[in-house]
Amino acid sequence: MIPLKYLLLYNPVSGKGKFKQKIAKIEAIFSAYGQTLDIYESKFQGDLINVSYNKAKDYDVFLVAGGDGTLHEVLNGVMREDFDKRPCISILPYGTANDSAAILGITKNLKKTIVRTLIEKPILVDINQANAHYFIYTLAAGVLTKISYDVSRTKVKKYGYLAYFMAGVKDIFKRYRLHLDITHDHGHVKDEYLLVLALSGNRVGGMFLNKFSKSKLNDGLLEMRLIKTPKLFRVFKVLYFFISFGRKFKQDVHLQSSFYSIKAPEDVVWNTDGEKIDCGDIEIKVHKEAIRMFVSNRRKKKYFY
Ligand SMILES: [Mg+2]
Structure with a gap:
């Protein structure tokens, strides 16, 4: 497998904060596939907008753990970067509202989602813009x-x-x-x-x-x-x-x-x-x-x- 650069962005507050205890499991799946994972924990509401923008060009894939609000921040960072510098996005639905994940058919089955991210091909999705x-x-x-x-x-x-x-x-x-x-x-x-x-x-x-x-x-x-x-x-x-x-x-x-x-x-x-x-x-x-x-x-x- 070609090593790719993966970054996990997560919101520690989403979905009653249950995500943190899953990180070790995610890292284990990554190492089983010979891949490594960088991790960033959101520090405040809105933090992931700038972080996603600044880190977009350095990574192949962003894994986004949280709800619709967390994904919204990441999209607003990534879209400010040029098309060919935007990383692929994999959603790990851990929020109160996970409509985006549901539309894309992403369930809470963590292992399935991580393995899909490691072995399957992503697909180009339309992104909409309203004012800025x-x-x-x-x-x-x-x-x-x-x-x-x-x-x-x-x-x-x-x-x-x-x-x-x-x-x-x-x-x-x-x-x-x-x-x-x-x-x-x-x-x-x-x-x-x-x-x-x-x-x-x-x-x-x-x-x-x-x-x-x-x-x-x-x-x-x-x-x-x-x-x-x-x-x-x-x-x-x-x-x-x-x-x-x-x-x-x-x-x-x-x-x-x-x-x-x-x-x-x-x-x-x-x-x-x-x-x-x-x-x-x-x-x-x-x-x-x-x-x-x-x-x-x-x-x-x-x-x-
Ligand atoms: Mg359409």
């Missing part, structure tokens, strides 16, 4: 989209996923009216919406929305659903959207585009991959096949051309 921020699987605004970062760390630690659920129940009764003006590859739409949801892999908030779209993760396109505020039964509409796995209502708009230019009032808050990024106007574009990532064979068939 990069994201992999979702961009959203409106009802239910603030809870991923509004819920306090202490509550998440104490209640886990239930903390998000409780916040969701509260938020669903709030009145959201997003006045948006959107330009995309095929035209222009302008209306009032309750929820804007762009997904690259039919999954958000731990749920698979299989009726959302047939989008691929390497087609250079991001799909966006604009859910109109109904006159009646607003709460029912939101619930039905999720219960029906993302089915489209007649009045709603579904877009497929490589870019979006959105004019929005300052009180519209945008969330990408579960992190709050900007308010008001945003420019979104897809970087087609921007980073090599490790993906399960089943997901390669489902989500890639």
Whole structure:
């Protein structure tokens, strides 16, 4: 086996801090395959953005242990480096929310994931950009989209996923009216919406929305659903959207585009991959096949051309 340069980046706080005790096991698998592994522990929230950027050119593969937030930091560092200097990324899902890993078919079976990283070939995945921020699987605004970062760390630690659920129940009764003006590859739409949801892999908030779209993760396109505020039964509409796995209502708009230019009032808050990024106007574009990532064979068939 050709020796490659591997760096493990991990968040010691993710998923109740259980990851640290797995490191010895990971190192053992690496040495069994004649490979070595460097390790970096995140020091504070946001630390991995600069570390990933600075170390990108020195490594072939980054193993990223944590949840969606940890991966989000690493992507935002790696994407600032030139394409040919970006390392491949292998996710080890250890967070409270692991939607990115689930989309790529990466389970919590540590041994399987490590061995896949050592012997299989990664595949090029699209990475999206909204203003100065990069994201992999979702961009959203409106009802239910603030809870991923509004819920306090202490509550998440104490209640886990239930903390998000409780916040969701509260938020669903709030009145959201997003006045948006959107330009995309095929035209222009302008209306009032309750929820804007762009997904690259039919999954958000731990749920698979299989009726959302047939989008691929390497087609250079991001799909966006604009859910109109109904006159009646607003709460029912939101619930039905999720219960029906993302089915489209007649009045709603579904877009497929490589870019979006959105004019929005300052009180519209945008969330990408579960992190709050900007308010008001945003420019979104897809970087087609921007980073090599490790993906399960089943997901390669489902989500890639
Ligand atoms: Mg796509």
